[in-house]
Amino acid sequence: MASPSPKSPEQSDKSKKYDRQLRLWGDHGQKLLEKSKICLINATALGTEILKSLVLPGIGAFTIVDGEKVTEEDIGSNFFLEETSIGMPRAQAATQGLLELNPDVRGDYIDESPEHVMAHTQDFFNNFTVVIATALPEKVLMPLSRQLWATGVPLVVCRSIGFLGYVRLQIKEHCVVEAHPDNEAPDLRLDKPWPALRTHLDKVDVSSLGTKERSHVPALTILYYYMQKYKEMHGGSLPKTRSEKDELRKMIRTSLPPDGDTSGALEENYEQAVRFVNVCINSIGVSAQIQAILDDERCTNLTSESSSFWIICAALRELVQSEGSLPVRGSLPDMAADTTSYVTLQQLYQRQAQLQAEAVYRRAVQIARSLGQSPDIISEAEVKLFCKHSSELYVLRGNCIADEYQNSSPNIAPYLEDPESLMFYYVILRGLERFISEYNTYPGQFDDQVEPDVLKLKTLIGKLLSEWGCPTPVTSDDRVHEVCRYGGAELHSVSAMLGGCTAHEVIKLITHQYKPINNTFIYDAITSTSATFFL
Amino acid sequence: MTENPDSSQKRWGHLRKVLERPGPFSHPDFEPSSEILDFVMTTCKVLVIGAGGLGCELLKDLALMGFKQLHVIDMDTIELSNLNRQFLFRHKDIGSSKAEVAAAFINKRVKGCQVVPHFCKIQDYDETFYRQFHIIVCGLDSIVARRWINGMLISMLNYEDGTLDQTSIIPMIDGGTEGFKGHARVIVPGISACIDCTLDLYPPQVTYPLCTIANTPRLPEHCIEYVKIIQWPKENPWGTVIDGDDSQHISWIYEKSMERALQFNITGVTYRLVQGVVKNIIPAVASTNATIAAICATEVFKLATSCCVSLNNYLVFNDVDGIYSYTFEYEKKDDCLACSQIPQTLPIKDPNKMKLKNLIELFCESTTYQMKNPGLTTNIDGKNKTLYISTIKSIEERTRENLNKTLVELGLKDGSEIMVVDLTSPNTLIVKLKFLNEDVEMSS
Ligand SMILES: [Zn+2]
Numbered sequence: 005m006a007s008p009s010p011k012s013p014e015q016s017d018k019s020k021k022y023d024r025q026l027r028l029w030g031d032h033g034q035k036l037l038e039k040s041k042i043c044l045i046n047a048t049a050l051g052t053e054i055l056k057s058l059v060l061p062g063i064g065a066f067t068i069v070d071g072e073k074v075t076e077e078d079i080g081s082n083f084f085l086e087e088t089s090i091g092m093p094r095a096q097a098a099t100q101g102l103l104e105l106n107p108d109v110r111g112d113y114i115d116e117s118p119e120h121v122m123a124h125t126q127d128f129f130n131n132f133t134v135v136i137a138t139a140l141p142e143k144v145l146m147p148l149s150r151q152l153w154a155t156g157v158p159l160v161v162c163r164s165i166g167f168l169g170y171v172r173l174q175i176k177e178h179c180v181v182e183a184h185p186d187n188e189a190p191d192l193r194l195d196k197p198w199p200a201l202r203t204h205l206d207k208v209d210v211s212s213l214g215t216k217e218r219s220h221v222p223a224l225t226i227l228y229y230y231m232q233k234y235k236e237m238h239g240g241s242l243p244k245t246r247s248e249k250d251e252l253r254k255m256i257r258t259s260l261p262p263d264g265d266t267s268g269a270l271e272e273n274y275e276q277a278v279r280f281v282n283v284c285i286n287s288i289g290v291s292a293q294i295q296a297i298l299d300d301e302r303c304t305n306l307t308s309e310s311s312s313f314w315i316i317c318a319a320l321r322e323l324v325q326s327e328g329s330l331p332v333r334g335s336l337p338d339m340a341a342d343t344t345s346y347v348t349l350q351q352l353y354q355r356q357a358q359l360q361a362e363a364v365y366r367r368a369v370q371i372a373r374s375l376g377q378s379p380d381i382i383s384e385a386e387v388k389l390f391c392k393h394s395s396e397l398y399v400l401r402g403n404c405i406a407d408e409y410q411n412s413s414p415n416i417a418p419y420l421e422d423p424e425s426l427m428f429y430y431v432i433l434r435g436l437e438r439f440i441s442e443y444n445t446y447p448g449q450f451d452d453q454v455e456p457d458v459l460k461l462k463t464l465i466g467k468l469l470s471e472w473g474c475p476t477p478v479t480s481d482d483r484v485h486e487v488c489r490y491g492g493a494e495l496h497s498v499s500a501m502l503g504g505c506t507a508h509e510v511i512k513l514i515t516h517q518y519k520p521i522n523n524t525f526i527y528d529a530i531t532s533t534s535a536t537f538f539l
Numbered sequence: 540m541t542e543n544p545d546s547s548q549k550r551w552g553h554l555r556k557v558l559e560r561p562g563p564f565s566h567p568d569f570e571p572s573s574e575i576l577d578f579v580m581t582t583c584k585v586l587v588i589g590a591g592g593l594g595c596e597l598l599k600d601l602a603l604m605g606f607k608q609l610h611v612i613d614m615d616t617i618e619l620s621n622l623n624r625q626f627l628f629r630h631k632d633i634g635s636s637k638a639e640v641a642a643a644f645i646n647k648r649v650k651g652c653q654v655v656p657h658f659c660k661i662q663d664y665d666e667t668f669y670r671q672f673h674i675i676v677c678g679l680d681s682i683v684a685r686r687w688i689n690g691m692l693i694s695m696l697n698y699e700d701g702t703l704d705q706t707s708i709i710p711m712i713d714g715g716t717e718g719f720k721g722h723a724r725v726i727v728p729g730i731s732a733c734i735d736c737t738l739d740l741y742p743p744q745v746t747y748p749l750c751t752i753a754n755t756p757r758l759p760e761h762c763i764e765y766v767k768i769i770q771w772p773k774e775n776p777w778g779t780v781i782d783g784d785d786s787q788h789i790s791w792i793y794e795k796s797m798e799r800a801l802q803f804n805i806t807g808v809t810y811r812l813v814q815g816v817v818k819n820i821i822p823a824v825a826s827t828n829a830t831i832a833a834i835c836a837t838e839v840f841k842l843a844t845s846c847c848v849s850l851n852n853y854l855v856f857n858d859v860d861g862i863y864s865y866t867f868e869y870e871k872k873d874d875c876l877a878c879s880q881i882p883q884t885l886p887i888k889d890p891n892k893m894k895l896k897n898l899i900e901l902f903c904e905s906t907t908y909q910m911k912n913p914g915l916t917t918n919i920d921g922k923n924k925t926l927y928i929s930t931i932k933s934i935e936e937r938t939r940e941n942l943n944k945t946l947v948e949l950g951l952k953d954g955s956e957i958m959v960v961d962l963t964s965p966n967t968l969i970v971k972l973k974f975l976n977e978d979v980e981m982s983s
Contacts, residue, residue, distance in 0.1 A: 015786075015810060023620045027815065027822040028718055049603075053829065060623055060825040080550035083599050087650050105626055166557060167837075167847065171862075184859055220755070338758055346757040347804045454560065482563035489560045493553040496603035497836040500596065504829030508719065508858050511826065518719070521861045529837050530564050532723075532850040534864045 018108070025061050032385070033515040034062065038108075040133040040514045042066045045118045045148075047098035049081040049494050050164040051138040053503025056084070058510060059102050065110040066102070067132070070095035071117030081496045119144050122151075130155045134510050137161050142409070142437045149174060149405040158513050161405060162506050163433065165446075166490025169502040169527035170433050172539075173509060173520055174405045177302075179313040180398040181390055182517040189283040191333040191395070194228050195242055198332075201352050205229075211259065222341035222349055223276035227284060230255045230277070242285055249285065253278050272340040290330055297399050298324060308376045312368075315375070315382060316390050317397075319367035323360060331360035331391040361391040402523045408539050409434075417474050419537070426526040426535040428480055432487050435465035446492025458488045486530075498529050545580060545651055547573065554579075554605050557846055566845040575844050576605055580651075583843045584608040586672040588661060588688060590637035591615065592823055593678025593714050595627045596832030598641055601676075602649040604840045609645075610672070612657035612664075613638040618784070624825040661688055662965070666695055669709070674839050677713045678832060680821060682734075682741045683911060683962050685713060686877070689726070689734035690964035693878050696729045703729050710842055714835040718822045721831035724853045724869070725838050728878065731852050732869035735877035739906050744819075759800060759807040763816045766795040783818035792817060830856060876907065876968060883970045885957075887946060890974045895926055895949060896942040902959065910961040917957050919950045926957070946972070 019026060026034055040063045044051050047070045055066055072094045078085050084101030085094070095113035103111045114121060118140065121128050129135050129148065135157055137145065145161065152159045152174065159174040197205060210221060210229035234243060234252050243249045256277050257270060270278070290298070297303065298321040302314045324330060334357025336350045365387040369379040390397075408414065419427035439447050439461050447457035462484050469475075505525065512520045527534045545551075558575045565571075585606050587597045590613035601609055615637050617628045627644040628637070638656035645654045657664075661684060669675070669691055679685050689711065697707035711726045713734070726733050751757070752765045771781055771792070782788050793813040800808045814820060834854060841847045854866045874881050885901075887893055895915070902910045914928035926949060927941050928934045941949060951957075953974035958967050 017619065019811075020619045021622050023623075023811070023814070024820065024823040025623055027811070027820065028824060056626060057825040057829050060626055062623070076549040077552045080548075081553050081603060083603060083648065086648060104629070106622075107630075186859065340751075341757065342755045343757055343803045343805070346755075350757075351804075448556075448560075451560075485563050489556065489562045491556045491560075493556040495553060495557065495837075495840075497600045497833045497840060500600050500833035501830050501837070504826045504831075504833065505858060505862050507829070508824070508826035509862070518858075519860045525862050529834075530847045532834065532837075532854050532864075532866050534862065536861055 022062060029511070029515050029517050032389070033517055036515050037511065038062055038064050040064050041131065042510065043129060043132040043135045044068045044070075045135065045137040046070050046072070046139050047082070047084075047094045048138045048164070048499070049078075049083070049496055050162055050499040050502055050506075051136070052082055052084040052098050052102060053500050054136055054138075054162070054506045054510070055098075055102050056105065057504055057507030059105045059109045059111075061511070062106060062108050063514070065112075066099075067111070068095040068099050068113040069116065069118050069121055070098070070113070071115060071120065081494045081499065083496070118148070122147060127155075130157055132157060134158045134160060134513050136506070136510065139163065142441050146406045146409065149409075153404040153406070159405070160506060160510060160513075162502060164494050164499040164502050165433075165436070166487065166493055166495060167498055167529040168429055168433070168487065168490070169498055169525075169529070170430070171502060171506050171509065171521070171525040171527075172405060173402060173523045175400065175402045175513065175520070176404075178400040178402070178513060178516075178520060179311070180396075180400070180512075180516055180519055181313070181386075182393050183396040183398050183519050184517060185396055188396075190280075190337045191335075192224060192280075192284045193329075193332060194224070194231060194284055196329065197228070198356055200356065204348070204352055219271050219273065220342035220345060221273060222345050223273045223280055223339040224284075224336075224349060225345070226256060226274060226277040227280050230259070231285070243281075249281050252285075253281050256281075276339050289328075290324055291395065294330065294395060294397060297397050300399065306371065306375055310375060310377075312372075312381045312383075312386060313390075315371050315377075316364065316368045316387055318371055319364045319387075320390070320394060322367060323364055330394045331364065332356045333392055333395070334358070335392075357392065361388045364391055398519055400520060400522050403539075412471060413473055414539060416472070416537075416539075420474065423480070426528055426533065427537060428483050429487075429526050429528060430524065430537065430539070431465060431468065432461075432483055435461055435468055435484075436487060438464045438468065446490075448488035448491035450491070454488050454491070458485050461488060495529075498527075501529070502527060551576060551605060558844055562846070564847060566841075566848050569845045569847075575846075579605040579840075579843050580607045582608070583674070584610070584672045585839060585843075586669070586675045587611045587678065588675065588684070589613055589678040589680075590625075590627075590641040590656075591621065591678060591680065592624045592825075592828040593716065593832045593835070594637070595625045595641055596829050597676055597678050597714075597836055598627070598645045598654060600833055600836030601839060602645050602652045602654070604836055606839070606843070607652050609642075609652065609654045610657060611638045611642055611654055612659065612661055613641075614658065614660045624823055624828050626825070661691075662962075665965075666691065670695060672709055674842055675709055675711045676835055676839055677711065678835070679713075680715070682909075685734050686963040687965055689728070690877050690966050692726075692728040693733065694966050698880075712835045712838050712842075714831045716823065716827045716831050719824070719827055719857060719859045721827050721856045722854060723831055723834040723838065723850065723856070725842075725850045726852070730871075732871045733875060733878045736872035736875045737853075737869055738876075738909055741909065742906070743904060743909060756799070756803050756805060759796070759805055759809075759812055760816055762796045762799040762803070762805060762808055763792065763813050765799055766792050767817060770795055770799075781817060783814070789814055789817060827856075827858070830858075877964065877966075883968065884973050885970045886973045886975050889976050890946040890951065890953075890972075891976070893946050894943055895946065898946065898957075899927065899942070902961070910959070910963055913959050913961040915957055915959055917951065917955060919955070924950075928960075 042058060042063055044055050047068050074085050074089045074092050074094045074097050079087055084098050089097035093115040095115050099111045099113040156176050161172045163170040205225055205228045208225050210226055243252045303317040303321060306318055334354050336353050365384050368382045368387055372379050372382050416427055419425045447461045448454045509520050512518045521536050522538055524537045524539050554576055559571050559573055561571050585601060587594055590611050616634055617632045617637055619633055621628055627641045632640045636658040638658050642654035642656035646652055692709050692711055695707060697704035708728055714723045747761055747764055752761050756762050776791055793810050796808045796813055838850050841849050851868050853869045854864055857863045899913060902908045902913045912929050915926040917924050917926055925938055927938045951972060955972045957970045959970055960967050
């Protein structure tokens, strides 16, 4: 079978293996993933579940830091530890188990406690893309949190206890280029067409088209035509209110040509034009969120340390200042039309997006140079992506866990007015941390100590609340009792749920796609509910 | 009570704490004791349907939540593109049965666990097989299969004088994912909303109009569909139907699609897109599967142990923007096709105009029915009559001419009952026709 035209690109085994995820974060997301180095502190069931969902999609490498030996109880909840590994260093056994999952991933381990590593190799944790810590006691968490906050390495702290889960993200600043919003309105610029688009659209006199041409004209052209008519009738202004938009819709609906059929049924393209009224006329100004990013100090005061994100932002800012709007996205929704009319329009959008991206790219390179940075840090592909997604840019600013723990007046009281709020569990988990620091064991760890531990934990929580100036007794006794009942038990299915969620948060941090949580996630498996708080 | 040394092992200390201690949030029926874990380990039989992305996770989760009497059923074999998430499989396993490899892995890793694999379709088994289970968990990507097992569990319900015999109920937990979205739900057949009660959750797949594909293509997808639907049957390069897993087939479609796209000045045809369109690929990642399967496994544990009240009854999950979950109760549908026990009435506007093929289209396209290839029989004047069945070649040939006959021409009357058999249910659906047009002319 001779085939004159393009040969199929040979698909590598890697792209076949990762096919289902490449459709989500693309080859560029995968590349970042493959360059990443992840550190896991403590190979608990939760810890290995997180790493599992990172090793499978193909992170570059991981390192496990854990000074514990594998126990019988570990085997009962941790899938990556086997009966034969009891007594072995937990870091080593878990590393072996996880490496089996994906030959493309490298992994190593340090059979030392995190305290020891911190004390002996000061900057050890600074060399990772993300550090994940599970079951880490407060006294180690505090200095680690401070250290990583200072160096800008993201830290993810998680805990799984009984039916409860906790994930806390610490990151100073995180920039997202592709947020992948669920429903995005098309970016058509009909209210403010650039010259080439205007010239093209002005050429078509929709009302004088014959029946056949009429059924092939794209909805966009129809809408533009009646927008002009509307403007002529309304002193040059476009419909804003609902009734004004209804009027425009009516103009489109009642625009039957003299020879048209009178069945009252609109042709598909006219139906679409009517539907476009809502999404397409809203003036594409710059949203407050995006404006805030463009006006951010990091964008207006660039330094020789500025990242490519902020340099491109600065270049984008100049374009927005001169043109009054963000670059055109360059994509066109499908609409009933003949091929040529549609493709011509599409090419106009693509061309404009291309020109604007090139302008931003040239400017960004200049800026990088003027900052004394290598122009190579700006890639054309990155700028293109940036411009295409400029309406969804997102900058997350978190705060430091050590600051949260030392904050004497966290903003939690309003949540506690709702008796169902999962914020209660946050308070209890903070109490639990103190319990562990003070008694070196989990509350309820021993069968005969459950009741006494309930009292001890209540006292600790009471103290915390009074330190925070919260009215006591504000927490529910039942919940304290429930947490003591767990006695530090780690239920596999709860850890697996948190493991999946946390792994995806780490993937967000690595790929700069999708918005991560900010900053505390609580999961209650009893009620199958979850909540996110900013603390 | 038999002696069970295993459940008292230190290894299961985590589970014992939540099962042997009283808790303020447990189910009203919960009485903490060591017997609960014994039941989970020795008696409670759980069937996992599907050994794919969710199934692998479910088996791991259940095995580590103490379940030992596990069965897994899956008709598929392992492919390279499974390995980014179906973590019980390795490169060397490609081509082997998913169910068998998954079962062997779990049995080796979790000592004492006895997963029994079934390398076949769920339709290959009948009620006697399904009756042995206490709980069924589904990790499926097919709506048809979900509906089929749902129908099976409903057909197994026992009603005595209109009262549901509680012991005939087998609860079903259903999970599903697509990219970073997913759901988990608990179905108590006959009591809470079933799969068919919520059929509007599964809108029929979007298809492109044929005239667009043939005459006015605009998107790369239109070009690919053209090659798939029009060019392939015409040129039939290998004399077979398209096999989405055959790279030669995909390459051919890719090349032809590129040609067509070039001809129309359309950009964006890629090999990946061709594969996606031809195979109708749904993106999938390890993390979402892990999350949804774990929520389902937790619900199995709750049902088996009564340690907490079950999810009531639907949870949606999405971690595109932060981590979002929402739990709500789906209502049972009063006239549900599968679980309502209410005879279905189908209003027919114009029986003189409606042809049998229109009726079949209605069964396939309406949100209420969403059938695949329904086979229709009826009873006319006490005699069984096959109206149309497409799945058996000889009957198809014999009944094909009925497709263009109107309902009246076929002898159907107001009140006639049509028996419908379809892949979406193991049960025959009886639909009573209600002719809205009273003045029915007799066929000439
Ligand atoms: Zn139902």
